Amino acid sequence: MTIQTAIAALATLLGDGLTRSKSDLDLHGRSESHFADCPPDAVVYPVDTAQVAAIVRTCAAHACPITAWGTGTSLEGHALAIHGGVVLDLSRMNRLLAVNAADMDCVVQPGLTRVALNTALRDTGLFFPVDPGADASLGGMAATRASGTTAVRYGTMRDNVMALQVVLPDGRIIRTGSRARKSSAGYDLTGLFVGAEGTLGIITELTLRLRGQPQATAAAVCAFPTVDDAVAAVTETIQMGVAMARIELLDTASVAAVNAHSGMSFSLQPHLLLEFHGSDAGVAEDAATFGEIAASHGGTGFDRATRTEDRNRLWKMRHDAYYAILASKPGHRAIVTDVCVPLSRLAQAVAETQADIAASPITGPILGHVGDGNFHAILLIDPDSAADRTAAEDLSHRMALRALAFGGTCTGEHGVGMGKLGYMADEHGPGWDVMRQIKAALDPDGIMNPGKVVRG
């Protein structure tokens, strides 16, 4: 048994940095979503890059699968070791290695979480803007090309990772990118490893771009008669060049769930939640511009929140919306969809999805990052009901195909993982073969998170 041989060698190498306790295996065999539990054969806890490289070399020698683990907050089962082997938990590599304030960048280990980073940066005048909601590890966020509420202004992990240190499947350690703001020096390896979901190597260090904490921040909420009206207001505002920092859509079903769970009292209509960053005057001007545009599209109850506690309550509510929706049907689990379409098709995509859900036996509130055209239906299923699961999977399937037909993608920010592998051929056509060729070139034995992103 090659996996067992590898684990024996790793135990010698790592001592108590390797565990096979049932509780630890179980903990690293679960996901936040609906996938079946899948405990690995062992969990290793490296403390530095050299140890990661030694682990990878040992696994390579025995063809033992390695699956990296950050905080386990993936919604697509990325970190489940579906071919067995070891889960490489990076939580002990969680240091902030450097903050270069003048250059507005920092260097972190992959196990550091985004909230811990921003807490450490608080007094520097800088912050790291990417915010997927969960307090994910920065390595995991890079590996899944995460984004979230602020991508409309600050971009995704693709735009905010400047450089990486990566341990390759054969144990070589490379550095990609540099601390220069831009470069034309060859293939964009940083961009290749960001979003590769740990299938090409293990990220052991990240250089991240930081932003200046805005002088002023204002949040706002606004209700609309229809999703179409809300989207029209967003499109017009973006075209005016107003750089909103967040623009979140909650459909009526989502509003009902957060009202119940977070003690809010929104009217039962589609809502936009917004945030503006800038100077005092700039934020006031941006909010006023949006307010006028919103009113012309039937927006009502436009309300600005400039006090920190009000803003924090609003975004905590938004971040908790997934749990609010789960709580609305006790005992249910979620199949979370993640399509992203061109903005011009967003209203139609949401409307068709709502109609499809309404015609099904499933409850599925919708929320999304409307400035990017990215939205999620949270499809609630009774985990013991095969009928529920089938209905939800069918809905999810039609959403993905609809997004592709509209020129979009099956996953805007959650990644491929286990849930979207079936759409890669449809989405990429022969381009998926190119991904497979790259995988085969760098990981010929397929030991890095096998079964994810590419097949075979």
Added chain:
Amino acid sequence: MTIQTAIAALATLLGDGLTRSKSDLDLHGRSESHFADCPPDAVVYPVDTAQVAAIVRTCAAHACPITAWGTGTSLEGHALAIHGGVVLDLSRMNRLLAVNAADMDCVVQPGLTRVALNTALRDTGLFFPVDPGADASLGGMAATRASGTTAVRYGTMRDNVMALQVVLPDGRIIRTGSRARKSSAGYDLTGLFVGAEGTLGIITELTLRLRGQPQATAAAVCAFPTVDDAVAAVTETIQMGVAMARIELLDTASVAAVNAHSGMSFSLQPHLLLEFHGSDAGVAEDAATFGEIAASHGGTGFDRATRTEDRNRLWKMRHDAYYAILASKPGHRAIVTDVCVPLSRLAQAVAETQADIAASPITGPILGHVGDGNFHAILLIDPDSAADRTAAEDLSHRMALRALAFGGTCTGEHGVGMGKLGYMADEHGPGWDVMRQIKAALDPDGIMNPGKVVRG
């Protein structure tokens, strides 16, 4: 002779879409920089993607090198067919295929130039922001990951290419990316082909991100006692969150050259040239903020230009600066350097470069995109003087090593081409081997722009 066999087959395939006239070969054997002329064996002019694929399949069958050509404005000899074979001139594939105004994107053929695109977009309220100075083809700009004066605000081609159609070295046609604003659906193939300099395939279609034409635009100039003061003002302004659209540095020698060539009358000091985009109030506030910061760093003569003709004159002068510097020494050619360093090291990098140039027999004015840490020394050489060339190459060499020592890159925006291949090992270490593995996986016979980006 396999190249001759390929050309015979291509002549049958293309008719007058292939030429071997001396004038055409000479035209496609020249570069804008100091590299020796290198005419190809033939030039082909495909009219559509299917024809590109047929050309590539024919060349693949005979192991004939293919080098793509846009407008020939590369400064690093990218488009020179140094191993012979065919140059594939994309100038007949220059159509704007679609403008999706609501989505703020467009689809273009690779031979369309950036000025032609912006002319076509004039009445849409949108524009394509990347501006390398030369009226380059958009395919060439993508292939070299070009940027230029506006990257500090709008990013480089990496940030503004959403999707590509590419003909692979075996003739397969793939599409990468989508029209969604973001995606986590697997490896970022778009990012891999952007900056690959035609070594992995031929870009035959690009989907580009557009921006709203700003409501207000203001340009400004400001003189500083030293480059250090100018850089300090820029750093402080960026940290304040002021989103300048352009921030260009001219050192005193560059100022002298543009005064003589463009009839300007700047004081003989380092200057910053700036542009602000936004609302009327936002632009006024940004300019005022910068003016205050500049004054605190010894900035003088701060002058805003809001009239279109004044702004256009300023940026025409900046774009002509390369030619102004060339004109300052008639009969000379330029070795253009392109280092990019973290902003905190920029002043030191410029100062050490200026001292190095002053101690040499070479004239070398410096200008740069100071918001990105990217600057160019235009090293003027008598093309008949071996001593000049050696001195300039030595200066260029020390600049590149200095940039790498400072955590930067040997090429911020011009690309590797022929001029920077010698620094790839230093800059990327074992990461360069990964580039070679990717090249070998996709182009095992090495027919795509051989001799560029990777070796062997």
